[in-house]
Amino acid sequence: MIIVEGSFMVFSELFPNAFVSNEAIADQNVLVIPYQQGFLHLPKASLTEREMALIEFLSPSDKVVIDNTWLSFFQGDSALPLSLSEGQMILIGHQRSMPSELLNFFKDLFPNLFTLASLGKQQTLLLLSPDLGNSVETSLSQLLVTLESDFGLALSFYVGKAWPALTERDLATYWRLEYGLCQQYHALEQEEPVISFARLMLRAMTGETSESAGALREQLLETIxxxxxxxxxxxxxxxxxxxxxxxxxxxxxxxxxxxxxxxxxxxxxxxxxxxxxxxxxxxxxxxxx
Structure with a gap:
């Protein structure tokens, strides 16, 4: 967003409901843009479609508008943003906002990609349709060193389970459980550069099983x-x-x-x-x- 130092007061006169905070607030009704060292929040209800399009267009290319819809969903505050019954989640960890060139690379890498969304300055979500013939984990492992070198950005990947043929309600439940399991893993600060759902579940089931891992195990047993x-x-x-x-x-x-x-x-x-x-x-x- 093109806002120079000291200009927020002027901007707030045009958008009186806007505010800046250190953390991105997960709310599907709010547009969030990385701004200086924090985040600028704009309630969507106060914006016209033209204003929203212009704001996103004027955002610097290395900044990504945070998709609060998906962040809110994973935190259990809103429904599944898309009507889906199958899919595979990829969570990308990064130290700073990913440049648009890298985002475009992932779009080209995965032709079965149907959603790409920023969940914050340090996490990006990819959602893929299940692909039997493609090993996502292998592809990312082989590319990791090259990507980090080319873009000067340390990356980590969580490759989620390919959930097939579920009800929309079940898919939403299992994706939230999977996201929770992944967040618990990140909190341990013992991260592998690329870790799969199966490896993460094996860690949980052979250690102190979390509530998320237990619920996911029961679901897997029901499908097996x-x-x-x-x-x-x-x-x-x-x-x-x-x-x-x-x-x-x-x-x-x-x-x-x-x-x-x-x-x-x-x-x-x-x-x-x-x-x-x-x-x-x-x-x-x-x-x-």
Whole structure:
């Protein structure tokens, strides 16, 4: 936003409901813009559509308008902003606001991206439609060093679970639980550069299980058990250390049939049993049942 030092008094005369604070307030009815060392808040009800468009257009390119709609949703203060029944959350941690060039890079990297929103100066949200053929965690791990070098910005990634075929209400519940689990992990200050949902759940389930992790475990169990022969599939694959040939032999099926069952399992649960962390999580869940 183009506001020079000492000019806020003039600006407040034009927008008397505007105010500045050190923290961004999560409210879907307020437009928030990074300003100096804090945040400028503008109630949307006091703005015309033309004023909102102009304010966003005049914002410096390396500043991002914070999407309070999503921040408010994750904090449990508002409903899911979009009508969705499936999706995968990516949370990007960064020391300062991400430049527009980096945001555009992520848009190009993920053709299945349907939402990109800033949750503050140090966190950005990506929401993807589930993609069976794309390993998001691997892609980000391979790109991390290059991105940090090119943009001079330390980054961390949380790669969420691909939630498939849920009701909108359930998806909202599980995304909030997932966000809460991620925030608890960040509070420990023992962050990995790239961490997945499965690895985060494994940490929680093998340590002091949080309320969020417990609720997510129960949901995962409810999606795993209805899959035909899921216990045998998970157990044998775990015992064979993920070896598909040996697993197919022990299950007395062709390898193509095994691949079909793995794909169906992913579509039903969002867990890819060919990924060791996902397999370990599925095995631990049925073991504790």
């Amino acid at each position: 058990l209805p899959v035909k022969d899921s216990r045998d599939l998970i157990t044998v694959l775990w015992q064979e250390q993920g070896n598909l040939v040996q697993t197919a032999q022990r299950l007395f099926i062709h390898r193509n049939s095994l691949q079909y069952r793995l794909d169906k399992f992913y579509q039903a649960t969002g867990l890819n049993l060919k990924v060791l962390d996902d397999l370990a999580l599925a095995y631990l869940i049925i073991l504790q049942d």
